[in-house]
Amino acid sequence: MGSYGLGLAIVRAIMEMHKENFGVRNAENGVEFWFELENVEMNLELED
Numbered sequence: 001m002g003s004y005g006l007g008l009a010i011v012r013a014i015m016e017m018h019k020e021n022f023g024v025r026n027a028e029n030g031v032e033f034w035f036e037l038e039n040v041e042m043n044l045e046l047e048d
Contacts, residue, residue, distance in 0.1 A: 011035070 022035040
């Protein structure tokens with residue numbers, strides 16, 4: 001399967017926009033991608 005490599009570019013843009021940490025590193029069995037998200041409280045109630 002081919003790929004255009006857009007997935008990582010999109011993740012990078014979103015993470016930078018939200019000033020969150022992310023990265024990639026070589027692992028023993030391949031490549032490891034990681035990210036950190038701030039724990040935020042959300043109000044999921046919908047208005048009529």
